Amino acid sequence: MSVQQSGFQGFANPVDPSPAELRAWAYEPDSVPLQSMPQDWDLLVAGDRLVPTLFELAMDRSCPARRFALHCLYIYAADGIRTNFRAHPRRRLRKLVEQAEQAGDELMTTWAHNARMLLARPDLFNYHDWCEGGLVRQGKRLG
Template sequence: MGAAQSVFQGFANPVDPSPAELRAWAHQPDAVPLHTMPPDWDLLVSGDHLISTLMELAMDRQCPARRFAVHCLYIYAADAIRTNFRAHPKRRLRKMVEHVEHDGDDLLRIWAHNVRMLLARPELFDYRDWCEGGLVRHPRRLSS
């Protein structure tokens, strides 16, 4: 068991987990099921503090919580774009999209495509798709 898959010991503060706690949980998500987390936990963890960890988890095809991480990437991107990059830096989002376009699999390339579509056409935003997991449960490329 590698460092990324250390035994999950729980969260010191579930509304503000550390990157190490989130990484350990993602490899043992049944230890604390999502439905027992604080309300809107996905929204709470989808910020700048954990986005690098979430990207790492989303890129890991073996991660049991990978779909959750991709869901958080959708939340992060939508939050950045819909606030005109007041919530999150445009440069960081652009680098994430480029990284995924180069190194990601189909699921993540769909995310990158959808982010580019939302950048070009913000009216394509649908809360259920971007913030409630619709685009993760039913992956599809948005079209103009």
């Protein structure tokens, strides 16, 4: 009888995961289902410390948790823009948007387009779309 060892053993602190823990979980998301995470976990991880990891995961077409990472990027963009960049640095968001435009696939270029649209027209913010995954599920490109 053999016991198969999982590459991801869980979070030391799910409220504040490390980039390495988040990356490991993203490639084995069934090891700790989203439903078992703390409430609003997406809002907790969508911050400056983890956004480079989330961006990397969202750019990886083979990442099983790619859509979750993309969802967190929508939260990050909306949070930065809606707080007039008090929550997150404008420069960081701009760099992510430019990277997505240059090297991203359709999902990522749509995110970049939508972030630019929200920057130009903050009235396009809708909590359901930006913070509850509506834009990710719909794949909608704002006009």
